[in-house]
Amino acid sequence: MRARLTDLLVGLSRFADLGFGLEGGTAATSGVLAARLARELNLDSAEASACFYVALLTHVGCVGYASETARLFGDELAANAAAAHADHASVTDTFATFVPMLTRGRPPITRARIALTLLTRGSSWGEAYTTAACEVGRDAARRMHLSETVQAGMLHVYDEWRHGGNDIPLAARVARLAGIAAVFADDVGSKVSDALRRRAGGMLDPALVDAFLRAGITAQPDGDLRQTVLDAEPEPVVWVDNITCVAEVFADLADLKSPFFLGHSRAVAALCLSAATRLGLPEADRRDLHLAGLLHDVGRVAISSAVWEKQTPLTTDEIEQVRLHPYYSERIVAGSAELAHLAPLVGRHHERLDGTGYPHGCTAVDLTMPMRILAAADAYQTLCEPRPHRPALTASDAERAVLDRAAAGALDLDAVRGVVGGDLAAPAPAVPAPAGLTAREIEVLRLVAHGCSNAEIGTRLVISRRTAEHHVQHIYTKIGVSSRAAATLFAVENQLLTPTDHGDG
The missing domain is CATH 1.10.10.10 (Winged helix-like DNA-binding domain superfamily/Winged helix DNA-binding domain)
Incomplete structure (x- = not known):
């Protein structure tokens, strides 16, 4: 099914906002600013398009080092947000901005430990983080069939002007500037111009900063942000022939949040498609279930890996965070006109027929058969995977567990039987490694x-x-x-x- 790539990404860019601990709409605003700066610079269409897409996707690789960052600092979302506001070319600003933001609300001994960690391991962490984020971003762009110029921009989007100068791809330099402007656009008491001037010659290309400020480019959208982004996309508009390939990219990125999740979303999508086929659902429902299976957990990025990987019982607050991830998935998907019809399906994968699910507390009358299938597939696949507090169950034990939940009235029995009934697809032929x-x-x-x-x-x-x-x-x-x-x-x-x-x- 053919779709406009920007329409898909303007919604899915919320994935990057949530995963980087930023305000919703930051990535979308960054794309608009980059496109406007590209026009001011009179860039050709290919380069302008690269600036736009690199800005829109800058932070999608944030999940690449989430688990390691959470182990080091206790909360990678706080670390990401702090890093987004800090001037990394200035040691003084790093300790004046990054450390206070990262340690806000924590006990004095924790603040001291984090500051010491930053002193002793901050440089190596920063290098490993940016390497992972940039490589993941580059590969995401490649898999969405974006140009080599976009891919190169993604690989270097965190490079600092003081170290690379004009050797840094132009798309990366423009996107970096646009991203910083977008971050500070909504900060109370902060001015975009001040933030950019402080970073000119350090993090940012001073000539681009001058051009941006001289043109008076604004971060405010002209009305609806989604439409503003669509209008800002440089010609020619990019289309994709297969939405599934984009959904697979974001499914894999969501699962990269923790080693415990690897392959989860693809497996759930396969189970959904198999169950929908076995139960005789219409082709449109089968297609929607497969896409929803891929995207159902994109909202996991909004919760720290420290919570997902915790081995001891979760606190009440942590439980509430976890219970919100289907809502975040729903809001991410709802941001795209092409995917919006999937939002209710995606957002109900943890609902239960007896009202014991979350986040909406739905009951049987609220849940369609596709919703019931997705819930059963997610429940079964999760049991087949290890979690920090338990090992993986065998397939037979997982099947017995979901059948028991169906008997108790939580899951739909037909949906469960469709999920655990075996894979209808023929085995894939062996291919060379x-x-x-x-x-x-x-x-x-x-x-x-x-x-x-x-x-x-x-x-x-x-x-x-x-x-x-x-x-x-x-x-x-x-x-x-x-x-x-x-x-x-x-x-x-x-x-x-x-x-x-x-x-x-």
Whole structure:
């Protein structure tokens, strides 16, 4: 089904806003500002389009280092938001802005620990974060068939002017400026011009800052933000022939939030499609269920990985955060005219027939058969996966558990039977391993994807740590990445993770 890419992304850009801890509409506003600056610079259509798309997608790679950042600072969303407001070319501003924002509301001893962590490990963290985010962003652009100019811009969008100058792709420099302007546009007491001038010559290209300020480009949308973004897109408008390929990108990005989630959204989508076919649903419902299965958990990015990966019982506040993720998924999907009809379906995947679900507390009369199928598929697949507080269940045990929930009146029995009835699709034919990976390298890649260190890989595969490290480096060279996040996306995209492979023993 053909669709305008910007319409899809203006909604899905909320994914980047939520995942980066920013106000809703920040990414969309950034795209508008970049397009307006591109017009002011009289850029040709290809370069202007690259500026627009890099700005719109700048933060989609934020999930690439979410788990590691949460372990280091306790909340990657707070770290992301603080980083968005700090001038990274100034040590003084880093400690005057980043540290206070990151530690706000925390006990004095925690604030001191975080400040010490930043002093001792901040540089290495920043480098690893930007590498992962940029590689993930580049690969997302590639998979959506955006131009090589966009891909190069995504790979360098966090480069600082003081280090790269004009060697940084123009699209990256424009997008970086637009992103900062969008962040400060809604800050009470802050002026965009002040923020840009302070960063000129450090983080930002001073010539672009001058052009932006001289033109008086405004961050305020002309009415409806979605329409403003659509109107701002440089010609020619980009269309996609298959919405599914875009949905798969954001499904994989959502699952990258934690190693515990890898492959979850694709598996749920496959179960939904199989169940809908088995139960004889119309073709339109089957198509919608597959898309909803891919997108049902995009709202997970709004909750810190520290919550998702917590091994001890969640607090009342943390439970409430988790219970809101279907709502965030619903709002992300609702932002696209092409996907908006899926929002109610996406937002009800944790609702239950007996009213015990969340976030809306729906009952049977509120839930259509597609909603019931998605709920059953998500429940079953989740049980088949490990979580921080429990190991994965076997397929038979997971099937028994969801059948018991159906018998108790929470899940729809027909939907559950459709989900656990087996895969109707023919087995995929064997294909050569991508990028020339060997069987052993695929084993190692699976463990890398699930967050194992070189030492842990060595222990699991009964090889030395150094041998494991050599394997990892060879894999990275073969597939053209330098971060765990990008390697993980490669594994997911090429279906190298088996449904029951979660690297946990």
